[in-house]
Amino acid sequence: PQRGHTILQHVAELINPVTGSWDSELVNEIFWQQDARTILAIPLLEDFEDIWAWHFDDKGRFSVKSAYHMLREKQEQQAKRQVGEASDQIEKFKWSEIWKCCCPPKMKHFLWRLAHN
Known part of the structure; x- marks a missing residue:
């Protein structure tokens, strides 16, 4: 996918289901380098539902x-x-x-x- 144009709809789709951590390869592929670093620095919390954001x-x-x-x-x-x-x-x-x-x-x-x- 091109940066800024992806079919992902939920944050959970950026998380590796086996390890429970960010799928860093996917995050780096989808987002610009600075944004990817910021995302990957966010600690993941378990048992949180996705919410709508503006x-x-x-x-x-x-x-x-x-x-x-x-x-x-x-x-x-x-x-x-x-x-x-x-x-x-x-x-x-x-x-x-x-x-x-x-x-x-x-x-x-x-x-x-x-x-x-």
């Missing part, structure tokens, strides 16, 4: 807009996860119960749409 935009600038896009991306990923969880619940739901309700058809339709989020 990333710069396409022009290398930090802006409210870049933070907004990062937040929207995170929300979309969470929504996809929730839809996956909801689809499991939807499969268990007895749809025939909605259609058996003693209410106007438009209410049945509304309940069906509500159940599908």
